[in-house]
Amino acid sequence: LIIAIYMSYELSQQLKSDGFSINTLAAVIHRNNGRRSFNTMEYYCIYIVFTNTTVVVEDVEYDIEGPALAFIGPSTNILYKQSAEEDSNYVVAFSSAFYDRSASDSLFLNSELFYNDSQKIFIAPTIATAYDIKKFAVDRLALYESAEKGLYVSIAHNTIEALILSGMLYISKSSVGNTADNFSHIDTVNKFRVLMNKDYRLNKTVKYYADQLHVTPRRLTEMTEKVSGKTPKQLITEKVVQESLRLLRHSKFTITQIAYEMEFNDEANFSNFIKKNLGQTPRELRAKTGVLKNRQN
Secondary structure, three states, rough: OOOOOOHHHHHHHHHHHHHEEEEHHHHHHHHHHOOEEEOEEEEEEEEOOOOOEEEEEEEEEEOOOOOOOEEEEEOOOOEEOOOOOOOOOOEEOHHHHHHHHHHHHHHHOOOOOOOOOOOOOOOEEOOOOOHHHHHHHHHHHHOOOOOOHHHHHHHHHHHHHHHHHHHOOOOOOOHHHHHHHHHHHHHHHHHHHHHHHHOOOOOOOHHHHHHHHHHHHHHHHHHHHHOOOOOHHHHHHHHHHHHHHHHHHHOOOHHHHHHHHHHOHHHHHHHHHHHHOOOOOOOHOOOOOOOEEOOOO
């Protein structure tokens, strides 16, 4: 049972082949057969907003005033609302394998830009003008698109880095400093988060992820606590709770169907899990429906 509408086959194949893509929002929607809902899967996305737009991220609505950059992490559900001039806004998508080449790259991918506890999107206004951003981030990539692939990949990596650095200006210095102290752990924690966002339905144990990362569960716990302040078990639980709550509030599935969708043995186990973590039963939570709205000024 799949709720999210995933990226089109064509766009997905391009990302799998190159690990990177940049397209206008209009092109992305067209390739998705006109559907406006997406799941970012294992990819990181930077939405370059030149004209004012509205997006719904994990059922929360955001108005974005351009020029701005919106950073969205892996396994996130997005709905792009209808807006004018959709061929003016761009979506940059890339994999961890494409971008992550150094400790600083890992720091950026594991930062609040893509893993924000308070909301699933990080919106940053830009210092540069819309003209300058388009010239640097869009036109330059188009210029090198037909060049030798290694050169294009280097230009793409450089472009992503510049966009990320622009967003990092709006993250608190204390947050960046605390994370920077743990460079030796960041790469492993980043890989854990990507794996967890992909496999959390089928695999909810710390041991599974530790085995995949070739570390002990205790070592993985030490790393995630130092980098994020949370244990891997807490991060897994938060993800399962978040997705379960989304299905309860916004799908037409029965509670039994949702339990099996989330890979619980039965409805009773699912209900106990939800009651333990949210203090209410699935039936009580299901009664609370509606899309939250958070307007960005």
